[in-house]
Amino acid sequence: MNKSLTTKKIGLPRLLIIGCGDVGMRLLPLLHARFRVFAVTSQPGRVAELRAAGAIPIVANLDEPDSLARLSRLARYVVHLAPPQSDGTTDRRTRNLCSILPDAATVVYVSTSGVYGDCGGALIDETRPVNPVNARARRRVDAEQVLRRWARRVHGRLGILRVPGIYGADRLPLERLRKGTPALVAADDVYTNHIHADDLARIIATTLFRLQPNRVVHTVDDSAMKMGEYFDTVADAFGMPRPPRLPRTELRELVSPMLLSFMSESRQLSNRRLKQELGVRLQYPTVADALRAIESAASD
Numbered sequence: 001m002n003k004s005l006t007t008k009k010i011g012l013p014r015l016l017i018i019g020c021g022d023v024g025m026r027l028l029p030l031l032h033a034r035f036r037v038f039a040v041t042s043q044p045g046r047v048a049e050l051r052a053a054g055a056i057p058i059v060a061n062l063d064e065p066d067s068l069a070r071l072s073r074l075a076r077y078v079v080h081l082a083p084p085q086s087d088g089t090t091d092r093r094t095r096n097l098c099s100i101l102p103d104a105a106t107v108v109y110v111s112t113s114g115v116y117g118d119c120g121g122a123l124i125d126e127t128r129p130v131n132p133v134n135a136r137a138r139r140r141v142d143a144e145q146v147l148r149r150w151a152r153r154v155h156g157r158l159g160i161l162r163v164p165g166i167y168g169a170d171r172l173p174l175e176r177l178r179k180g181t182p183a184l185v186a187a188d189d190v191y192t193n194h195i196h197a198d199d200l201a202r203i204i205a206t207t208l209f210r211l212q213p214n215r216v217v218h219t220v221d222d223s224a225m226k227m228g229e230y231f232d233t234v235a236d237a238f239g240m241p242r243p244p245r246l247p248r249t250e251l252r253e254l255v256s257p258m259l260l261s262f263m264s265e266s267r268q269l270s271n272r273r274l275k276q277e278l279g280v281r282l283q284y285p286t287v288a289d290a291l292r293a294i295e296s297a298a299s300d
Helices: 003-010 022-031 044-052 065-071 092-098 135-154 174-179 197-210 227-237 257-262 272-276 287-299
Strands: 014-018 036-041 056-059 077-080 106-112 157-163 165-167 194-196 215-218
Touching (some): 065 092, 077 197, 106 197, 165 197, 174 227, 194 197
Parallel strands (some): 106 157, 165 194
């Protein structure tokens, strides 16, 4: 990079990505023109990959507070993509992150729609009280609360994106379909919600500039599908057999407890705020739209 370009880059506001996995890598190209981007990884082997993608890599670990010292007040903009640790009911990682955030920073936190628990298939908006029913969801609620307290204390600008099932060309349940893992019969089936990984990256980038402080937004597409319909739609698109259907009483003996927990919560998320407040226009409004694009790309 020549000196003039380097100088221009240094003059941009700094942005820190915490947890730069698949979604973070999709986000990086959307930020280059507006920010000097730092990406945190706990894996030294990913440094070259992140640098090649245009980020300044930093090796640190949210589970090791001492490793975070170099991040202290590094950036005024932060995208928090890191999940909580896998044990307990509190998110220790988010607590450690808050200890190094600068006052009045802008933080976008990618949470989960699992914080609502089972809603009996109801259509809900962001005013619905949270009701986490497992430790995984309780850790997410804790992370949201910790960040809200931080924002109130230091006048930070916080946007919370509650995200449902993320999919993409390389994030489809093809292995599950190959194994013939059963789905629920229609009478027992649950509503699920979806967002394409590319759309999620675009929503995060948009939220950095258009968020209303301390606001929750559902990042969900327009699909209105039950879980079995989703599997059938993907199977049809790839010419694979549709999964067998079983009643819940039989299926619970055949699937993992985690998978069963996903099959025990039914809700439909409204995306009114996403469209009206953030002005987002989805590239893939429905799963069917994305699958058609995937099929078209494969045939080119």
